[in-house]
Amino acid sequence: MSLPFIVFFVFAFIAVLGALMLIVAKEPIHSALALVLVMISLAVLYLMLGAEFIAAVQVIVYAGAIMVLFVFVIMLLNAGAEERTDWSKLAKYAGLPLGIFLLLEFAHWMFRSAIGQEIANGSLASATSVSTEEMSRMLFNQYVFPFEATSILILIAILGALVLAKRDDPQ
């Protein structure tokens, strides 16, 4: 077993472990830290796939900015341990089997589908590293309109967050 396989399996294991910890953790802050673990191991996998820029953005924006926002809200609301109320019967008896079924179905489909087989059987060794320059050229030529649209989206999101979180005090 060569080195890339070992690295892949180690970080895939860490990612799945982090996702499981997110589910079983009682405290929201533990779930948040588990999610940071998942994101950082996914950044390593992006590096292995040759997407350096996406790996950097994953660490800076996802693990940095978005998760800090989550941790900040957890601190602000003083969110303690999750209280267990009685689950609905539907979630208790149908939810877990259906969730596991969905997971297995995804894995089965990915393995058996024609596109998965074609990908698995090679044509990957010739792939070269993706240059960030090439990607940014594409972003500012072909995708310049969606890029500008996302800037408007972020502006609206800032305004929306401000309006929603504003404490309306009666004068």
Added chain:
Amino acid sequence: MMSVVPVSYYLVLSAILFGLGVIAFVFKRNIITIFMAIELMLNAVNLAFVAFARAHNQLDGLVFVFFVIVVAAAEAAVGLAIVITVYQNRQTLNIDRINLLKF
């Protein structure tokens, strides 16, 4: 040293993470944790995007991952503002107690 791991491995990992995200979304009872489950599912989809971009040697997938990250940031900002508003009005984060619209 370039990756020789087949892309299907990445896709299976992505599917597993997405499935775990769905399970967390259904089973968790804290609004903030449910938001985190959504982020986990978005991450799983991003991994599939990068893997396919790699397999087909096209950069469009990476540009889409970029947009997904931007939209996730905007969604987290607005969603957490909603969570703060809900907490101010109901003094709870438990999703079972926020049932005003429940049929």
